[in-house]
Amino acid sequence: MSDDRVTETPHTTIIERRGGGGGVLIGLAVLIAVVVAAYFLLVRNDSEVAKNNAITSAAKSVESTADKAGSAIDGATDAK
Secondary structure: OOOOOOOOOOOOOOOOOOOOOHHHHHHHHHHHHHHHHHHHHHHHHHHHHHHHHHHHHHHHHHHHHHHHHHHHHHHHHHHO
């Protein structure tokens, strides 16, 4: 009879880390782009609000002046 020979060799597992952090850099770049875009949208929105407030103020001034002119005209026609 022949004896079976069993040889066990040690197994070495090699784990390679790939990628030099390119994904992290791309994610950081996208995050910065989103923050910058949000900032400019907010600044633009504030600018629109300021413009709208200025137009409203000017319209109220014109309304007040028109009311005064109308009163003066009414007073002039009543005096005759």
